[in-house]
Amino acid sequence: MREYDEGVTASSGKGSASFEATLRAAHEATARRAHAEATDLWERAIALDDSADGIQNTALLLALAGSQVRAGRTVAAWRTCTAVADKARGLKEPAAMADAAVVLRGTSDFAMQAEIHDLCIETLALLGEGDPVRSARVRAQLALTGSPWVSTRYFVLDEALPDAAIDDPDTAFLTLNALHVQQVWAGYVDDRLAIADRALDLGRRHGVDDFLAWGLLWRIDALLQLGNIVDLTAELSVLTAVVTRLREPLWDWRLMLVQGVLLHLEGRFAEAKLRADDALSAAAGAGDAGASWMHLIMMSDIAVRTGAGLAEAEASVRKILEDAPYFARGWLASLLTAQDRRSEVEGLWKEIRPHLAKFPRHSPEWLIGAVGHSQICVYLGDRDAAVELYDELLPFERMQAVANAMTPSAGPVALTLGKLAALRGDPAAARRHLETAIELSEGLGSAHFAAEARTHLNRLDVVPGGRGADSLRHPLTVRESEVAALVSRGLSNRAIATRLYLSERTIENHVANILHKLGVGSRSAVTAWFLKGH
Structure with missing residues (x-):
């Protein structure tokens, strides 16, 4: 948006003194990163613009849209962009359409992504070959707003830029952004690190905090x-400083989500929830459904x-299923599994199971x-699915099961592999994976994941011969099994709550469920059940 700010300045002499003063104030507020103030000033400048210059008015609108993005008003920014596109069609100015198409970047609102994608397609047809820089930007945005869940909206970007676009930092960054989106599969993690380093280099060379x-x-x-x-903690410290400089609500949102994920990784769930609420x-002002x-x-x-x-989480997930990708049914199944x-769960698994191979690898x-x-197939004892999923996940054993740093981890992949190996009937492999999971979890301070891995190791130990699916076959959920294991060691509810980073009331509920499911009336009976390996 920098070039449009400059364009507005160059033509500001066409307006009244009041218009020119407002324009100067808008530029000053933008430079100070007072984004809400700048947005109000750009709106006032547009209202004061009495020129008949359609191009000037379009430039003002684009400056406003950029300011609205920085102020965290995503929906308002997109409305402004669509207004620019409408004006540009009338003026036969595809350049302005191209600029409108690339204002919003990184939105997580699926509906908005689809609309931006459609505008990119329309704009490319109108631009032709006469403006290689804008064409390169719009192609990158086309790839960036594609969806791995909709084959007609997935566009693979060629990294090669036209000579005229190579030295344009905005085009270079958009291209890197699109390439990053295309490398989200777990097997491309090193490629993503390389792309990130290129973005950092670009940001340092051009002094652009957004790139950084x-x-x-x-x-x-x-x-x-x-x-x-170790490196993540260091990078987060640098990101915190950059976000502080940016003073943009959506960057505050992203940073808080990362902080919440790290609290979750440590098992500090109450604090993670508060951070996610923050x-x-x-x-809140963005209107972005992705938040x-x-x-x-x-x-x-x-x-x-x-x-x-x-129950509340289940109700919320059910509400979004109609508009969510097909495999969101697995999300619901996981919530139902937790409720036993x-x-x-069996009904949902029958729907999902035949289509597992169609889950897009190029999705985060x-x-x-x-x-x-895998958690669902272990719960249901589906050995055939366990074989397939085990082979898929094995190359990623030492990775964390996570989509990105703004969503919580499901623990080390080794933990899941251990469960799958047990279900397949390979206790030796299960033991190796679970021991790896404990090592990795302890290295990250994830005591709850380490405890879960130990629970599954205990199952292998207490079932005669540790034989595969038999070691998983009992009436308790994974969390209840963890609690039962600690009860068998003589720990009080308060001590168990401290060990698992849960509230004492939650542990009381788990113990009550365990007693009910086992048909026993005392903690000593739970201990006897656990030690007998039932």
């Missing part, structure tokens, strides 16, 4: 997946791990999706 922020976030995404907590508040979606992902995961809020509603959700499907 995206490069740092991409590095944090990759480092979390690799479980490299993030949602920071994004609510990301909040629900965190809330539902915390509900599964703590047992609190499951086996018949409903592939790894977390495969882990989620």
Whole structure:
């Protein structure tokens, strides 16, 4: 948007003194990063613009749209962009359409992404070959707003830029952004780190904090997946400083989500929930549906791990299923699994199971999706699915099962592999994977994931011969099994709550469920059941 700010300045002499003063104030507020103030001033300048110059008015609108994005008003910014596109059609100015198409970047609102994608297609047809720089930007935005879930909206970008676009930093960054989106599969983590480094270099050379922020976030995404907590912590410190300079609500939102994910990784679920709530508040003015979606992902995961809020999370997920990708049914199945509603899980699994191979690998959700499907097949004892999912996940054993750094981890992939190996009937492999999971979890300070891995190791130990699916076959959920294991060691509810980072009330509920499911009336009976390996 820098070039449009300059364009407005150059033509400002065409307006009244009041218009020119407002224009200067808008530029000054933008330079100070007082984004809400700048947005109000750009709106006032547009109202004062009494020229008949359609191009000037379009430039003002584009400057306003950029300011609205920085002020965190995503929906308003897109309305402004569509107004620019409408004007540009009438003026036969495809350049202005191209600029409108690339104002919004990184939106997580699926409907808005689709509209931007359509505008890119229309704009490219009108631009032709006469404006290689804008064409390159729009092609990058076309790829960036594509969807791995909709084959007709997935566009693979050629990294090669026309000579005229090579030295344009905005075009170069948009291209890197699009390339990053196309490398989200877990197997491309090193490629994503390289792309992030290129974005950081671009940001440093041109002094653009936005480029720096995206490069740092991409590095944090990759480092979390690799479980490299040392470098991640260092990068997060730098990102925090850059976000402080940017003073943009949506960057505050992204940073808070990352902070919440790291609290979740440490098992500090109450604090993670509060941070996720803060993030949602920071994004409140954006009107971006993606913010609510990301909040629900965190809330539902915390509900599964703590047992609190499951009904509310289930109701929210059910509401979005109609407009969500097909495999979101697995999300619902995971919530039902946590509530031990086996018949409903079986019904959903029958729908999902035949289509597992169609889950798009080029989506950021592939790894977390495969882990989620594995949890369901372990719960149901589906050995055939376990064989397939085990082979898919094995190359990523030492990675964290996570889509990106703004959504919670499902723990080390090794933990899931251990469960799948047990179900396949390979206790030796299960033991190796679970021991790896403990090592990785302890290295990240994830005591709850380490405890879950130990619970599954205990199952292998207490079942005679540790024989595969038999070691998984009992009436308790994974969390209840963890609690039962600690009860068998003589720990009080308060001590168990401290060990698992849960509330004492939640542990009381788990113990009551265990007693009911086992048909026993005392903690000593739970201990006897556990030690007998039933």
